[in-house]
Amino acid sequence: MTDETPPAPEAQPPAAQPPAAQPLMLRRSEGGEQAGGSFYEQVGGAPVFAKLVHVFYEGVAGDEVLRPMYPEADLGPAEERLRMFLEQYWGGPGTYGEQRGHPRLRMRHLPFKVNPEARDRWLGHMRHAVDELHLPPLQDATLWGYLERAAHAMVNTFEA
Numbered sequence: 001m002t003d004e005t006p007p008a009p010e011a012q013p014p015a016a017q018p019p020a021a022q023p024l025m026l027r028r029s030e031g032g033e034q035a036g037g038s039f040y041e042q043v044g045g046a047p048v049f050a051k052l053v054h055v056f057y058e059g060v061a062g063d064e065v066l067r068p069m070y071p072e073a074d075l076g077p078a079e080e081r082l083r084m085f086l087e088q089y090w091g092g093p094g095t096y097g098e099q100r101g102h103p104r105l106r107m108r109h110l111p112f113k114v115n116p117e118a119r120d121r122w123l124g125h126m127r128h129a130v131d132e133l134h135l136p137p138l139q140d141a142t143l144w145g146y147l148e149r150a151a152h153a154m155v156n157t158f159e160a
C-alpha cells in the first residue's frame, strides 16, 4: 500500500458494530452505580438542569411574594446555587458541596418565611419549569415527587 492518506472518519462507517445498548435502569454494575448512569445523566445532564432552574427563576422574578424574599438584587447567584445543589443531588458534579459545604437546607431556609403560600408559589413555578423539560413520564414523576416532598419539608411557619 502506497496511499498513506487515511479515509476521512465520516467516509466509511465502522465495520459491523452492534447497535448501542439501551440503558437498563434497574441493573447495577459491580460498583453499585446504575448501569444506565445517574439520574442526572439519564435526563440529559447540565443543559437540562440549567434550563430547569432558569425557567424556575424567571417565575420567581415575577412573583410578588417570593421575589422580595431573595436578599440579592441579582437572582443569578441564587439560580446557580439551586442548579449546583440539584445537579449534585441527582448524581452530577459535586460543585455545590465544594463551594457551599453540607446543604442543611432546612436550616438555610430558616431566615425566610416559608409558609404554605410561599411553598405553593415555589412549587407552581417549579411545576412550570419541569413541564418545559418535556421529560418522559417516569423521569418527570421522579423529579417532581422529590421537589414536592422537599418543598413540603421546607415549610417553617404557618403564619400568613
Ligand code: HEM
Pocket: 066, 069, 070, 071, 077, 078, 079, 081, 082, 085, 100, 105, 108, 109, 112, 113, 114, 118, 119, 120, 122, 123, 147, 150, 151, 152, 154, 155
Ligand atoms: C418551599 C419554598 C421555598 C422557598 C420560598 C425558598 C426560598 C429560598 C430563598 C429565599 C433562598 C435564599 C436565596 C439564596 O441565597 O440562594 C433559598 C436558597 C436555597 N434554596 Fe430554597 N426555597 C424553597 C424551597 C426549596 C427547595 C424545595 C429546595 C431544594 C429542593 C431549595 C433549595 C435551595 C438551595 C440549594 C438554596 C441555596 C442554599 C445555599 O447554599 O445557601 N429550596 N431558597
